[in-house]
Amino acid sequence: MRHGAEPEEKTESGRAFSIYVHIPFCLAKCGYCDFNSYAVEGLIALGRAGEDWAPRYVDALLRELEGRCRALGLEGRPAETVFFGGGTPSLMPPEENARILEALRGRFRLAPGAEVTVEANPGAADAARFAALGGAGVNRISIGVQSFDDEALRRLDRVHTGEEARAAFRAAREAGFGNISLDLMFGIPFQTAEAARADIESALALGPEHLSAYELTIEPGTAFHALHSRGELRGLPDEETALAMWRLRDRLLARAGYERYEISNFARPGRRCRHNLNYWRRGEYLGLGAGAHSFIGRKRLWNHARPDAYQARADNPTAGEEIIEDAAKALGEALMLGLRLKEGVSLGEVARACGADPEERFGPLFEELRGGGLLERENGTLRLTPRGTLLANQVLARFM
Ligand code: SF4
Incomplete structure (x- = not known):
């Protein structure tokens, strides 16, 4: 049996409602990771979770x-x-993912051909597990590979080898998944442009439908950040090498038939991630689980992050909420998110969705960024230029 969400062009409405389910447990915590994630063994050692962490967490969810x-x-x-x-x-255990999916089906009308993704990491990614997920209705797998180079993986504190990453991909294919994404990272300490090329070529040899290829960033609160602040994180590529890696990535993936549709995301035709497209188009979503965020109507809300705190308050785990009353703020969000997409942002659509004219609020900034060669405008659509894409973080922050 083949599991694969319908190609996006057939079912995408552009105003979809999405559901995000956060599972905050990992085998170990990677040094660069600023996600809300915890090593299970560590939680058990601290008495913050028991051996039955999975069913208990799902009960709370x-x-x-x-x-x-x-x-x-x-x-x-x-x-x-x-x-x-x-x-x-x-x-x-896949039956816990299945239990969540069944409950979601009981509450929502999942569209025929709905995209149902599960993130997997090598080390927790065998054929039996994937087959069970496919049987439960999952039709897309996203595998966190980061690199195929064992030395680079060790530097990132990953708990798997390159060969295990390949095995995870093959296991997902064997289990019938026809829609698989791989996450890759570049700019890893001591990585050369040649090593980055080898990683991309290894990923391409597997033939995934989708690739996310991110540059390593040093985020506050991570082990890497602590090392970096003490001057002890060595071997980060200099700006020139990082730029060469960006260009190499774009060239190799384009040549292999992958379209870059977002700053760091590439897909074969019809295989863009519909879930993430909905975020970038400022669609609505319900986020369930520890630290998850939701955006419904004009309300943004977020949950308690620590799994034990979340589970203790599961009937209403809201840690904070905000109503976006201000049209200028809504416009800023829509531009900051939408400009990540290569297709850019239709100013007319943004005006309709936010009930305000983006020109009025941001006209001078548009002109400044266009003058600097960072933004371009064509038939009422605004998008980042190639230079703007390289400097996306700085450019997008201007809309906050
Ligand atoms: S990078 Fe992924 S696998 Fe590593 S700790 Fe973070 S969420 Fe877990």
């Missing part, structure tokens, strides 16, 4: 689901994508 549906009036709403992210969702 289902309580949250019930409470959110009631409080936000979501029952019966059509949903076009479900994304299990983490953490390492594939670390849970």
Whole structure:
């Protein structure tokens, strides 16, 4: 049996409602990782989780689901994508992922051909597990590979080898998945441009439908950040090498038939990630689980991050919320998110969605960025130039 979400062009509405499920558990914490994720063994050692961490967490998540549906009036709403992210969702016994999916089907109308993704990491990614996920209705697997070079993987504190990453991909294919994404990283300490090329070529040799290829960034709160602040994180590529890696990535992937549709995301035709497209188009989504964020109507809300704190308050785990009343703020968000996409942002659509004219609020900034060669405009659509894409973080921050 082949599992693969319908190619996006057939079912994408552009105004989809998505569901995100956060599973915050991992085998170990990677040094660069600033996601809300925890090594399971560490939680157990601290007494913050038991051996039955997975069913207990899912029980809490289902309580949250019930409470959110009631409080936000979501029952019966059509949903076009479900994304299990983490953490390492594939670390849970697959029947726990299945239990969540079944509950979601009971509450929402999952569209036929809905994209249902589970993130997996090598080390928690065998054929039996993938087959069970496929049987439960998952049709897209996203594998966190980062690199195929064992030395680079060790430097990132990853707990798997390059060969295990290849085996994870093959296991997903053997289990019938026709829609697989790989995450790659470049700019790893001591990585050369040649090593980055070898990683991309190894990924291409597997033939995934989708690739996310990110440059390593040093985020506050991570082990890498602590090392970096003490001047002890050695071997980070200089700016010139990092730039060469960006260009190499874009060239190799384009030549292999992958379209770069977002700053760091590439897909074969029809295989863009519909779930993430909905975020970038400022669509609505319900986020369930520890630290998950939701955006419904004009309300953004987020959950307690620590799994034990989340589980203790699962009926209403909200840690904070904000109503976006200000049209200028809504416009800024829409531009900051939408400009990540290569297709850019239609100013007319943004004006309709936010109820305000982007020209009025940001006209002078558009002109300044166009003058600097960072933005371009064509038939009412605004997009980053190649130079703007390289400097995306700085450019997009101007819309905050
Ligand atoms: S496996 Fe992924 S989520 Fe887990 S610690 Fe490593 S980078 Fe973070």
